[in-house]
Amino acid sequence: xxxxxxxxxxxxxxxxxxxxxxxxxxxxxxxxxxxxxxxxxxxxxxxxxxxxxxxxxxxxxxxxxxxxxxxxxxxxxxxxxxxxxxxxxxxxxxxxxxxxxxxxxxxxxxxxxxxxxxxxxxxxxxxxxxxxxxxxxxxxxxxxxxxxxxxxxxxxxxxxxxxxxxxxxxxxxxxxxxxxx
Amino acid sequence: xxxxxxxxxxxxxxxxxxxxxxxxxxxxxxxxxxxxxxxxxxxxxxxxxxxxxxxxxxxxxxxxxxxxxxxxxxxxxxxxxxxxxxxxxxxxxxxxxxxxxxxxxxxxxxxxxxxxxxxxxxxxxxxx
Numbered sequence: 001x002x003x004x005x006x007x008x009x010x011x012x013x014x015x016x017x018x019x020x021x022x023x024x025x026x027x028x029x030x031x032x033x034x035x036x037x038x039x040x041x042x043x044x045x046x047x048x049x050x051x052x053x054x055x056x057x058x059x060x061x062x063x064x065x066x067x068x069x070x071x072x073x074x075x076x077x078x079x080x081x082x083x084x085x086x087x088x089x090x091x092x093x094x095x096x097x098x099x100x101x102x103x104x105x106x107x108x109x110x111x112x113x114x115x116x117x118x119x120x121x122x123x124x125x126x127x128x129x130x131x132x133x134x135x136x137x138x139x140x141x142x143x144x145x146x147x148x149x150x151x152x153x154x155x156x157x158x159x160x161x162x163x164x165x166x167x168x169x170x171x172x173x174x175x176x177x178x179x180x181x
Numbered sequence: 182x183x184x185x186x187x188x189x190x191x192x193x194x195x196x197x198x199x200x201x202x203x204x205x206x207x208x209x210x211x212x213x214x215x216x217x218x219x220x221x222x223x224x225x226x227x228x229x230x231x232x233x234x235x236x237x238x239x240x241x242x243x244x245x246x247x248x249x250x251x252x253x254x255x256x257x258x259x260x261x262x263x264x265x266x267x268x269x270x271x272x273x274x275x276x277x278x279x280x281x282x283x284x285x286x287x288x289x290x291x292x293x294x295x296x297x298x299x300x301x302x303x304x305x306x307x308x309x
Contacts, residue, residue, distance in 0.1 A: 036291035111269025
């Protein structure tokens with residue numbers, strides 16, 4: 001192996017470890033929220049790609065770490081989640097309640113991720129969630145350079161949990177968090 | 182335990198319903214449930230209604246839960262009403278801040294009805 005190849009491999013290993021570390025934290029947080037507040041277990045799933053007519057709930061992290069957390073699913077998936085949370089048939093729910101429910105799921109999963117940080121998330125503030133509904137759109141955090149996605153299955157609906165973080169200085173926020181645990 | 186008048190403060194209507202359901206599942210007999218979407222609305226409710234218990238979120242627009250608890254100390258008829266924070270902010274710093282502002286309990290979302298019971302019942306028993 002040449003020196004540049006060896007260097008690339010050495011860099012890849014910590015990045016793969018970070019991906020695994022954050023994917024596990026995201027999945028744990030999502031499982032906790034769905035078991036306690038939705039009354040349902042999630043299973044890991046494969047990414048089915050962009051969905052037509054999807055809904056995304058997102059919120060920002062300010063401080064350390066800094067970034068964005070999103071939950072994306074189909075409208076019918078969001079309605080199913082809201083229905084389970086409220087004990088109501090999804091068809092009976094008005095759109096604002098469906099958005100509200102997905103926003104709260106996003107809020108709680110983000111909070112559960114935050115509490116798993118090395119310092120319990122003391123140096124980080126969360127914004128209130130925002131929900132976007134539509135077709136053919138992308139969500140990007142312009143300041144972020146590290147992305148972690150986990151896809152899970154909720155009663156046949158794919159849920160994408162997506163975390164984008166901003167590196168800070170030479171040492172990434174992710175490194176700081178990992179070393180704090 | 183019955184006849185409890187409670188105020189639930191959260192900017193999410195879905196979460197207000199879930200908190201109310203959790204109180205009922207915890208065996209707390211609710212006589213009347215008032216709702217507010219932020220701390221400012223909550224102070225308005227407390228200015229005109231007598232309540233036994235307040236459950237409040239922290240992260241809310243207009244007036245957050247910490248500011249609400251601080252201002253509650255100045256509301257003559259409600260300054261002794263126990264406030265339990267129910268919030269996604271679960272760090273030790275947030276808990277300490279909430280308690281120092283005057284909150285009597287702290288429940289992290291997500292939560293179970295048992296956790297609600299554990300934190301709320303001790304606050305209601307002295308008043309019954």
